[in-house]
Amino acid sequence: MSQIFHPSTNTISRVTIFGSLFIIAGLVWVVAQVNRSPYVTQANVAREQPVQFSHKHHVGDEGIDCRYCHTSVEVSAFAGIPPTKTCMNCHAQIFANSPYLEPVRESWRTGKPIQWTRVHDLPDFVYFNHSIHVNKGIGCATCHGRVDLMPLTWQVASLQMEWCLDCHRQPEKFLRPRDQIFNMAWQSPPSQIEEGRKLIKEYGIQSAAQLTSCSTCHR
C-alpha cells in the first residue's frame, strides 16, 4: 500500500505546529494592541462639541486659570463643568455676536444646559476623585496633557487601569510641588524620583499597597 502522505508532510506539519504557537502569540499581541489603541481608548481623538471651545485660546492665549471654570476641582470628586453663566461673564461683552457662541447664548436665553460631549469618560465602576489628586501633588497636565495647546480637547492618556496603576504604584514618578499643580508647562526635574519621594513624605501620600487596593477606586 502506498503512503497516504507525502514525506514533505512531515516538514509541513512540524512548521505548522511550530508556527501556530507564533500565530497564537501574534493574535494575542494584536488583541492586546487593539485594546490599547485609540480606536478603543479614544485617546488622542478630538471630540466634536456643541460649541467649538478652544482650551488653547482660553488657557494658552488668555492665561485663564483652570479653576476659573473647573471650580470644584480642589474640593470635590468632580472638577466641575462651568455653568453657562461662567461663559456669559465674558461673552456678554466679548464676541457677543459671534455665530460660534450662539449655542451658549441660546442656553442663556432658554435656561437649557449646553450638552457637552464627555472627553474623559471613566467606566461607571471607577470612582475617581479630582480633589485628592490635586491636593496631593498631581498636576492637571499629568493626566490631561497640555490642554493649553489643544484647540478642541482630546484625552492624552488611555485611561486604562494599567495607566492609573502606573502612578498608584510609583507616585514619585509624577508628583510635583503643590504650587505647580495648575502650571501647564511644568517640566519634571532630572531628580524627579528623589524630589517625588520627598513629596510623598511631605504630603503624607499613602503606601503603594493602599493606593493599589481595589476599593481605593472601585466600590
Next chain:
Amino acid sequence: MREIGSDPLSEKPRGVACSGPDSAGSVHDIDWLRRQLEKSQGRQFWRSLEEIADTRYFQEFLKREFPDQASEWHDPVSRRNFLKLMGASLSLAGLTSCTRQPKETILPYVRQPEEIIPGKPLFFATAMPLSGVATGLLVESHEGRPTKIEGNPEHPASLGATDVFCQASVLSLYDPDRSQTLTYLGDICPWSAFWGAISVIVERQQARQGAGLRILTETVTSPTLASQIRGLLARFPEARWHQYEPASRDNVRAGARLAFGEAVNTTYHLDKAKVIVSLGSDFLASGPGCLRYAHDFADRRRLGADKREMNRLYVVESAVSSTGSVADHRMPLRASEIADFARALGSRLGIAPLRSGLQNASPVLGPSYAAWIDGAVRDLRSHRGASLVIAGDHQPPEVHALAHAINQVLENVGSTVVYTEPMEFNPVDETESLRGLVRDMDAALVDLLLIVGGNPVYNAPADLAFAEKMGKVGLCIHLSLYDDETSQLCHWHIPEAHYLESWSDARAFDGTVSIIQPLIAPLYRGKTAHELLAAFSSQPERSCYDLVRDYWKSQQKTGDFEEFWRRALHDGFIANSALPQRSVSMKAPVVSSRPLESSDGPGTMDRESSGLEIVFQPDPAIYDGQFANNGWLQELPKPLTKLTWDNAALVSPATAEKLGLRYREGGSGGEAYADVVELKYLGRTTTAPIWILPGHANDSVTVHLGYGRWRAGKVAAGTGFNAYALRTSRHPWFSMGLEIRKTSETFPLATTQLHHHLEGRDLIRSASLEEYHRDPEFAQPTEHPPSMAPSLYPEHKYEGYAWGMAIDQSSCIGCNACVVACVSENNIPVVGKSEVLRGREMHWLRIDTYHKGGLDNPETFYQPMLCQHCEKAPCEVVCPVAATVHSAEGLNDMVYNRCVGTKYCSNNCPYKVRRFNFFLYSDWETSSLKMMRNPDVTVRSRGVMEKCSFCVQRINHAKIEAEKENRHVRDGEIVTACQATCPTRAIVFGNINDPNSQVSKLKADPRNYSVLGELNTRPRTTYLAVVRNPNPEMG
C-alpha cells in the same frame, strides 16, 4: 427539579436522615418537635421549627447554598455538552469585551446654585410624619436629588436613628406607581379645571354655611394644618372635621381621659427606669417616640468596664414583638388577658380593682403566673420612682388607666412618666369620628367630602361599609400619594406631594415641632394638604411654603423672625417647642372599686364569648398598608417570622397542634407551604395562610394589617390577605369569637428564616447578669479556641488603618432599620417573591434570629450578620479571577467588574453572607428610580457576586477629606449606614489599630467574641455576647 408551587406534601419523603418518624417531614407534629428539643441537650439555640424537625428538605437546602441553580448540574455532564457550553461562554465572553464606551454628555447648570458643589452631597433637615407624628431627619441630597435618609442627631425623637419607614420613604418618593396626574372620574384633567370646579363649590358651600362639607384627615399634629382647618371651620361653621387613622391611638387617649378626665400626652423617660413592665406594649419598635425609647432603654442596659448594672424588662404580650423578644421576662398572654394581668398587678400594688367581680384576677391567669406577678411586683416596689409600667397602644382604655394609676402609686410620675398637653390638635376618638361621618354620609347629608390623605375605602372598619356609603356623597375629592382604592370611588383625585416634596410642619412624640422642608420640587406637580385646604379659603392659590411660613410668622411675636425661621430649618426643629410638663390628678373613680364603664366601649372585649381570639396589628414592614407598594419594605424579612411579601395568621405551636395546622418547607430554597385557613369573625370571612410563631399566646391568632390591597401598584399587587375585611369599629384591635376552618389548600410563603443557616454551630453566646458578674469572660470559647497556630497563609501586618466592627447583641432589638438603611445606601435591588422563594434575596445585612428554650415561650436572640471581613478570608483564595481580594486596610474588597460569577466564594463563605445576582435585579430602565440611587456605589448587573463592603464609599470619603487636611481619620468620622440608623447604637465601626477608638474598646470587652472563631478566619466583625437580666428571685 420540582416546580415551584407544587405541593411537596404529595411526595413521600425518602431516606429521611433523622431518627424521627415519617411525619417528621413536616413541621406539624408539634409534640414530636417538643420532644426533640428536650432530647437535644447539646444544642442550646435553635432558629426555626424546620431546624428542629431536621427534615430531608431542610438538609437538602442546607447542603446547597443556591439549591435551584445547583440542580441544573445534576445531569451527568457529557463531553459534548461541556464543550458546547465552554465554547459558547468563551465566544460570548469575548464578544462582550468588544464594546467601546458609549458617548456620554455632561449637562452643566445654566446658573449654578450657590451652595451646590457638583459631586458633594448636601444634607437638609426635615421630618417624616407617620400617623401625624414626626421623626426628625437629615436627608442626603445629590445635586438636588434626595438619595438617603439619616436621623437628625439633635432631634429628640430621633437622636440620629430612624426606623424602617423613614429609611424606605425615599423609595416611595421615586415610586413610579405614584399617582402622577389630576383626574376627574378617572380621566386626566388640567389643574385649571379643578380650580374652576373648586371655586364653584366654595361659592355653593358658602351659601349653606358649609352644611354639606365634611373634611376627613388623618391624625393632625401640624400646627399650620390645624390653624387652616380652624379657619375653614370658621368660614363654614356648619362643616365638620373628622379624623381617622387605621392604626389610631384611640385607646391611649381614652385611657388618659378615663384616668384624668382629660386628654393628656404621656411620654416616658426610659433613661431613668430601672424596672419596666410592658402590658402588651411594643414601645421599643412601634408607636411615637419608639426610637428615643429604644435608645434610652439600650443606654441603660449597656454593660462596660465601668458599668455593671442593667435595667430589667418584663413583658406580657400575645404575639412576640421586638420588645418582648429582648425582655428579661416574657409571658405570652392573649391580648384580652392582659387587662386581667393589669388588674392583678394593680391590686397587688394597692390599687383596688377597677371592676367589682374581678378582685380575684389571678385565677384567670392561672396559678403558674402567680410567681411571675410576685417577682414583677417586688421588683416594681423596690424601685419606686425608677420603675415604669407601659400599656400597649392597642390595649383597652382601662389598661391605660390602670398603668397610669400604678405609675402614680409607684411615684414614677415626674421621673419616668411625664404628662403633657396632647400633641394632637383635636384628640378625638377617631373610630367614633369616622362612625359619625359614615352616619352623615348614610343620611345623605354630605354634599362634599374632602379626603385629605388616608385610604378609608381600604382601611375603614368593615362594619362601617365606608365604600358603600361613598355612593351617597355628592362630590368626593381625594388627595393621596397613590391612585388607590379610595381614589377609585372619588370624583376628583389629586396627586399628593410626598413629604420630601412638601413644606409642612408636625409635632414629635414629645410635642417638639419640626418644619418639614422639601428636598425636591414635586415630581408630578403634587399638592400638599395645606394647598388643598387653602383652596377653600379666601386666598386659594397660596403655596405651602407661604402658608407654613406665614403661620409661624404670626406665632412669632417677638424677636427676629428671619433668624428664627432659618434656625428652625437648619436644626430641623423649633427649639424648646416640646410641650411643657404638666401635672395631672387621678380621677377618683379609677382607684375606687366602682365599675367604670360597660364593656361596650371601644376596645374593650366581651369576656363572655369564648373560642379563639383575633388580634389585629399594623404590619411591622408595611404598617397600615400605606407602604404596600414599597419594595424595600415588602422584601424586608419581618422580625421573628422572617416572612416577606405576605402576611399570615400567626398562631402558637400548641394552638396549631390543637387545630391540626401545619406548614412544611419545600425543597427549592426554603419556601414554606402553609396550610390555608378560613378565618370567620362576626360573620365575615377571609382566607389566610398560617404561620407558627413560637412564643405566641395560645388560643390567639394575630393578623397583620396592610396587605391584600386591590389598587395599590405593581409591587403591592397580589401580596397577602386583607385583614381589614374582618376588622370592626367596635373591636379594632382584638376580640374573642374567631372561628378557624382549615381548608385543603396550601400557600407558599417566602420566609428567609431558613436561608443562610449556619448549621447549629456555637454562634450565639449568652448569660444572665449574675453569670456575667461571676465570669465576665463567659463568652470566650472553651471547646474550640481560635487556633493561633501558624496559618498556611502569609501573615500580614496592617499599618495605618485597620477597619473593624463590633456589634453588641445585648443592644440589638431586631428592628430591621439597619437592613433597610443598607439597602438604601448600597443600591441593593429588590428581587421579588419568586426569587426570595429560591433563597436569592440580596440583602447584605440580615438579622439572624435564634431561640433558646421550649417552643411555647423561647428566649430570642438577634445577630445582625454581614460580611465579617475576615483577615484570612476563605472566599478570597477560591476566586479564580481575583475578584475578591484584601485591601491594605483589611477590607475584603469585592470587584464587580472582575467577577465572572463562579460563586465559589459564596460556597466557601462560612458566614453565608455573599449574594449573587442571578438576574438583572436592579431596575436599569425606570428613570425615577435612577434618581434615587446612591451615586457613590456601583449599580450591579447580573452575574455578579456582591456583599457588605463596610460602606467603603463612606470610608474613602472620610479618608480623602482627612488627607486633604493632612490628618488622620478621627474616631467616629466614618459611620456605616447600618450604624448610623441603629436606634440602640448596637453597631460600632472604626479603626482597630487605634487603641482609643470606640470599636477597640468594645473589642477589648470580655464579652467580645468572633463567630466561628475556631475556623481561624479572624473576622474583623466581632460580637458582644448577650447578657440578660432576669430577676434572680424568679429562678
